[in-house]
Amino acid sequence: MLTPLDIQNREFKRSFRGYNEDEIDSFLDQVIKDYEQLYRENVELKETIERISGKLENYQHMENTLHSTLVIAQETAEEVKLNAKKESELVMKEAEIQAQRMIDEATSKVRRMTGEYEEINKQLQIYRTRMKTLLQAQLEMIAQAAEDEDS
Numbered sequence: 001m002l003t004p005l006d007i008q009n010r011e012f013k014r015s016f017r018g019y020n021e022d023e024i025d026s027f028l029d030q031v032i033k034d035y036e037q038l039y040r041e042n043v044e045l046k047e048t049i050e051r052i053s054g055k056l057e058n059y060q061h062m063e064n065t066l067h068s069t070l071v072i073a074q075e076t077a078e079e080v081k082l083n084a085k086k087e088s089e090l091v092m093k094e095a096e097i098q099a100q101r102m103i104d105e106a107t108s109k110v111r112r113m114t115g116e117y118e119e120i121n122k123q124l125q126i127y128r129t130r131m132k133t134l135l136q137a138q139l140e141m142i143a144q145a146a147e148d149e150d151s
Contacts, residue, residue, distance in 0.1 A: 004036035 007028065014021075 002035075004032050004039055007032045007035055 010028075012024070
C-alpha cells in the first residue's frame with residue numbers, strides 16, 4: 001500500500017514545457033495531507049475493529065458460558081424435581097405401610113379384647129349360675145331347717 005511518505009518522496013522527471021512545478025507541488029502537498037489523514041483514520045479504524053472484535057469474542061464466550069450454565073441449571077432443576085417426586089412417593093408408601101400396620105395392630109387388639117370380653121362374660125355367667133345355685137341351695141336348707149323346726 002502506498003504511504004504518505006511514498007507520495008512525498010516521489011519525484012518526477014522534468015521536461016521542457018511541462019506542468020507548473022509549484023502547482024504540482026501544491027497539489028501533491030494537498031494529496032499528501034489528505035492521504036495521510038485517510039491513512040491514520042484507516043489505522044485507527046483497524047485498531048477499533050480489532051478491539052471490538054476482541055470484545056465481541058469475549059461476549060460470545062460469555063454467551064456460550066451462560067447458555068451452558070442455563071442448560072445445566074435446567075437439567076439440575078429437572079433432576080431435583082424428579083428426586084423430590086421419588087422421595088414424596090417413598091414417603092407416601094412408607095406412610096401407607098405404617099398406617100396398614102397400625103390398622104392391623106388395632107384390629108388384632110380389638111379381636112384380643114373382644115375375646116377377653118367374651119371370656120369375662122362367660123365367667124360372669126358361670127359366677128351368676130353358681131351364685132344362683134348356691135343361693136337356691138341355701139334357701140332350700142333354710143326352708144328345710146324351718147320345716148324341721150316346725151315338725
